[in-house]
Amino acid sequence: MTLEEFEQILTSVVHGDKAGPEKAIRLPEEALDRHFEELDVDSLARAEMVTVISDTYRIEIGDDEAGELTTPRSVLEFLAAAERGTS
Amino acid sequence: MSVDAVRPCRMVSTGSYRPASVDAGQVAERLGVTREWVLSRTGVESRCVAGPDESVMSMATLAAREALAAAELPADAVDVVLVATSSNLQLCPAVAPQVAAALGLQVAAFDLSVACAGFCYALHVARSLIGAGGCDTVLVIGADRMLDMIDPDDPVTAPLFADGAGAVVLRATEGESGVGPVVWGSCGQRSAALEVRPHPLELEIAARVHPRLHMDGLAVTRWACATVPAAVREILAAGGIGWDDVAAFIPHQANWKMIRRVVRALDVPDSVVVADDGRFTGNTSAASVPLALDRLVTSGGIPRGRWAVLVGYGAGLAYAGQAVRIP
Numbered sequence: 001m002t003l004e005e006f007e008q009i010l011t012s013v014v015h016g017d018k019a020g021p022e023k024a025i026r027l028p029e030e031a032l033d034r035h036f037e038e039l040d041v042d043s044l045a046r047a048e049m050v051t052v053i054s055d056t057y058r059i060e061i062g063d064d065e066a067g068e069l070t071t072p073r074s075v076l077e078f079l080a081a082a083e084r085g086t087s
Numbered sequence: 088m089s090v091d092a093v094r095p096c097r098m099v100s101t102g103s104y105r106p107a108s109v110d111a112g113q114v115a116e117r118l119g120v121t122r123e124w125v126l127s128r129t130g131v132e133s134r135c136v137a138g139p140d141e142s143v144m145s146m147a148t149l150a151a152r153e154a155l156a157a158a159e160l161p162a163d164a165v166d167v168v169l170v171a172t173s174s175n176l177q178l179c180p181a182v183a184p185q186v187a188a189a190l191g192l193q194v195a196a197f198d199l200s201v202a203c204a205g206f207c208y209a210l211h212v213a214r215s216l217i218g219a220g221g222c223d224t225v226l227v228i229g230a231d232r233m234l235d236m237i238d239p240d241d242p243v244t245a246p247l248f249a250d251g252a253g254a255v256v257l258r259a260t261e262g263e264s265g266v267g268p269v270v271w272g273s274c275g276q277r278s279a280a281l282e283v284r285p286h287p288l289e290l291e292i293a294a295r296v297h298p299r300l301h302m303d304g305l306a307v308t309r310w311a312c313a314t315v316p317a318a319v320r321e322i323l324a325a326g327g328i329g330w331d332d333v334a335a336f337i338p339h340q341a342n343w344k345m346i347r348r349v350v351r352a353l354d355v356p357d358s359v360v361v362a363d364d365g366r367f368t369g370n371t372s373a374a375s376v377p378l379a380l381d382r383l384v385t386s387g388g389i390p391r392g393r394w395a396v397l398v399g400y401g402a403g404l405a406y407a408g409q410a411v412r413i414p
Contacts, residue, residue: 015124016123016124016127016128017127018123042242042243042304043243043302043303043304043305043306044128044242044243044304044305044308045128045304046304046305047304047305047307047308047309048128048344050305050309051348063306063309063310063313066305066309067305067306
């Protein structure tokens with residue numbers, strides 16, 4: 001998953017599929033280690049995010065693993081490890 | 088349905104009380120989002136919002152009166168009054184004795200606090216009381232004023248929760264059982280995923296902090312999506328029935344998006360009506376299952392005598408469900 005793909009997923013789960021370009025979520029380097037709550041991605045949106053990622057990339061994500069996906073970087077690193085087969 | 092070891096009972100009627108409906112646009116405006124945003128996350132188009140005079144007790148009483156009227160029963164036919172509720176801010180006394188008194192009764196009456204699973208727990212307690220032979224007729228009510236505990240600025244809870252009451256009458260029967268075995272359980276190690284904070288004993292009176300319901304949507308959603316489908320399969324197996332025998336699936340109306348996920352996971356056939364009362368009423372916690380059942384019964388959309396599968400789940404975390412013959 002690229003950063004751009006992740007931004008699209010976050011935009012969709014936070015603002016809906018019909019979100020206009022003005023709603024697009026961008027993740028500059030300084031945002032990657034911020035907690036999702038600080039980025040206005042609340043716990044219901046995180047639930048949807050985990051489901052979308054799991055369905056899109058066909059990855060089983062356990063409850064404990066899902067609970068640890070609290071920052072954008074943690075998600076990107078989790079996906080990268082899963083793609084390498086080391087998650 | 089498999090042979091019951093207990094004296095059989097059946098559900099004979101339903102009743103409901105819904106306070107005024109408020110469109111999702113109102114909560115959207117308060118949260119600074121669009122109505123479409125609320126609908127895409129929750130599916131809740133409108134919610135029932137109680138006024139100052141619509142207490143848990145008064146709503147429960149009005150739902151109970153409607154259920155008794157539908158059963159064409161006088162109040163004095165009732166042996167026990169059960170109220171499932173977790174939002175009565177006056178912790179003592181219980182609500183049920185006050186409901187009984189409002190109905191002109193002095194019978195056994197008590198509350199059960201299992202949040203959104205409460206009604207299905209109470210239904211099983213009623214079935215057990217009748218089964219043990221101690222009584223013939225039990226009034227089972229689910230009633231909650233959730234908005235007293237909801238932060239109106241919390242986007243996780245504010246668009247979902249609502250107020251209301253639903254009731255059913257359960258009676259002993261000489262015929263076949265109309266209330267199946269319960270499937271229930273809890274996961275208390277995850278209680279913090281849906282809880283009122285701060286704890287009242289942590290409050291300084293001068294601080295005037297209002298305890299509010301906090302929901303970890305991620306933890307609750309994942310628990311529910313794993314637990315509820317498995318529980319429903321057990322409910323069907325415990326009753327010896329399959330989806331071909333079921334006319335309606337009535338899950339707790341937590342969130343329409345979550346219900347659709349559960350329905351997909353269970354591969355519920357199109358012939359089964361899936362209750363969607365929550366889209367118009369909101370999440371009324373213990374009242375949601377009986378309200379959803381009542382809407383289907385009174386709309387005539389489901390045939391009497393066929394099976395409906397009920398399942399409640401929520402704070403605790405806890406769940407319970409059973410099959411019932413539609414009254």
